[in-house]
Amino acid sequence: MKVFLGARGRTIGALALTSFGSGMAEALFLVVISRAAFAVTDDVDQIQVIGDRSLSLGGAILIGLSMIAIRCGLALWAAAQSSRFSTSVVADTRRTLAEAFLFASWPVQQSDRSGQLQELLTTFTNQGSQLVNSVTLGVSSTFSLVALLGMAVAVNPVGSLVVLAAALAFGSLLRPLRSAVRRRGTNAANAGMHFASSLTSLSQLGQEMHIFRIQKQATSAVDELVTSSADAERRLLFARSIVVPLYSTLAYLALIGALAGITISNATNVAALGAVMLIMLRALSYGQAIQNAHSSVAGSLPFVERLQVELDRYRAGRQYDGQQPVGHVGDLTLNNVSFSYEDERRVLHEVSLTIHHKEVVGIVGPSGGGKSTLVQLMLGLRDPSAGSILAAGRPIIEMSRDEWARKVTFVPQEAHLVAGTVADNIRLFRDDVSMEAIERAVRLAHLSDDIASFPEGYDRPVGELGGHLSGGQQQRLCLARALVERPELLILDEPTSSLDVRSEHLIRQTLVELSKHMTIVIVAHRMSTLDICDRIMVIQEGQLKGFDTPSQLSESNAFYSEALTLSGLK
Known part of the structure; x- marks a missing residue:
């Protein structure tokens, strides 16, 4: 009950005292008025109140009226305090x-x-x-x-x-x-x-x-x-x-x-x-x-x-914040990283790798192999059960979560939009994001022409669940949202899986341009999305089964080679 009453004893005490006073006034009124009634019936001028104390009939009526007024005032005050x-x-x-x-x-x-x-x-x-x-x-x-x-x-x-x-x-x-x-x-x-x-x-x-x-x-x-x-x-x-x-x-x-x-x-x-x-x-x-x-x-x-x-x-379950400044993200290194859920189901087993600064890396593997968990670890959403993740040689667990969220960002497979305008959704409650930053991010995401075609421009309402925007526009809006704070590491989950040809082309063009300025990690099942990658890692059964250039990996890894064949790319 402490969540509701907590340290509010003083207020409850005040209500108790008020109620006691109101009750005393009511009780005295009942005594006086009942005795006054009997006095009228017996045709006497004096009434006995309590013990040997007596009053005139007129005095008793005045006291009764006073008690009514006191009780009413206290009751009204108590009602106001109680509702508040x-x-x-x-x-x-x-x-x-x-x-x-x-x-x-x-x-x-x-x-x-x-x-x-x-x-x-x-x-x-x-x-x-x-x-x-x-x-x-x-x-x-x-x-x-x-x-x-x-x-x-x-x-x-x-x-x-x-x-x-x-x-x-x-x-x-x-x-x-x-x-x-x-x-x-x-x-x-x-x-x-x-x-x-x-x-x-x-x-x-x-x-x-x-x-x-x-x-x-x-x-x-x-x-x-x-x-x-x-x-x-x-x-x-x-x-x-x-x-x-x-x-x-x-x-x-x-x-x-x-x-x-x-x-x-x-x-x-x-x-x-x-x-x-x-x-x-x-x-x-x-x-x-x-x-x-x-x-x-x-x-x-x-x-x-x-x-x-x-x-x-x-x-x-409040997340631990290391408070240390992030500075430059640089190379991202995983040293013997393992992760298990609370039910002791292990999903990653001693994964060790390094993603170099400004490198474009793809992640492939069968469903349930551990790709999503690996991404969540990189984003700092989860902490490894064993091993460590380093940015520029320093453990990310010791770093400020707020700063890390600005340096490392994410574009999900499914766009999640809030009620409001295009600008509201790009800013996403970050009041310190300027309109100049929004316009820059929109240009990078190749969404400028679309917004220019809207009569309301950046003030266009996105509609319920983004219904006023196409799927490609929603995805590029989420990309602009991720880019608005100039991140150093961008992670994307199936960025083109449900897009039309034009939207896919624009997203790919954006990623090629961004690769000159930041590290990019792409989780994908569609092999054509990964042709811009410098290296590709294969995650199977929670283990790193391969991490090499696309050409080398096609020769050394059976899963990747089969995926290329099934996609018609080999």
Whole structure:
């Protein structure tokens, strides 16, 4: 619960004191007004308030009006503080969670299920908001109840103590029910997370659903998810909803017991009895609110606990930053680099190689051979399980991640664009990137003519998922994004695999021009993409099976030779 309440004890304490003051004002009003009613009935001018203290009827009415005003003012202040407290806690939690995720390492982020962060930031934080509201309601109701019971004890100790003892006993009887609420809350949290991640996965299959005509099957799958989630939520809501009626029934029995106790004690002060019963009936509503808050907390707590676990995991997975300046990248050297995932599945085995400055290097190999992992290691997204990666003779793990990200950049196979303009997507939240730098990168990526043809120019919206741009334009935009900060090492993953002939020609022309100024690494299955490479490495089964010039490699490596033959290039 610390993720939501944390070090906010002072605010909760202020709400508790306010609620106690409000409860005391309400209790005093009930005592005064009930005794005033009996005084009017008995046609007397003086009323006994508490103990031997008495007031005139007019004075009692003035005090009653004053207590109403005080209680109203305190209640309004408490409502304002409570609403401000709840919204600020949720907003702060969302900021904290988003920051922790964004600064977590790539392996930690990649381990998340699809849609998990969105579910944590929406449903789970909403449940946290409900928990905070329940806590503040419980605190305010508890202290109001304490004030009322204190006043009731002062007026008639016997009956009040009977009710208090019974309320405590009945509250303990409801403990198993509250435990059931918490268990069902855990089930609902797990069902909600499964629903969100599964639905996100299904939503990404829109085109496939039409191609394979599986809308009915997808609808059935969604229906199963909805039913499972709804059942878990229904069981939770039912368990929550029966707490208050059961408590009310037991509390009414306690009132009957209190009345019996007063009768046995031969109490003859009818006005005192009326005041106590009026206070107890009012106290019952606070008791119901406490039980409702308690069950609500029990139901929401599993969501908050899961959120806390994920937040701790993100924080623990924050990527280490070596802080040392990168300077010149120079030659990139891998010394006996191995990498294994958390499931101990080894994907790279003692890879040793050197990529020289301003060299164009290709990477080929079968799917699952370790090419993507090798690229992630070069980018600094992952750290080797063994061995080291050096830039100009220095370990990159000791270098500043921010500077490394500007010196070493990447163009993925699939373009990922954000809502906004062409310029926004090239800049990609890097506010220090000037318009001159964007225009330079666009020229290098051979995208200038396309942008000049847009009526809006650089202000052209890219559309949902880049829908206002062609595939080739999207790929060259991503290339411009990578070039905007003048990198020294450019890594590309299948840069021409899905492009038309013209776009492929422009990309290849760009790479040839860039090779004069920077080191380029190209991951490719299409052999024609690699004819500009100085050397090509073959990665198979996590091992470096060959690293040589294209002509030499075609003679010495069976995989590369076969790939050339199958591509019609040999």
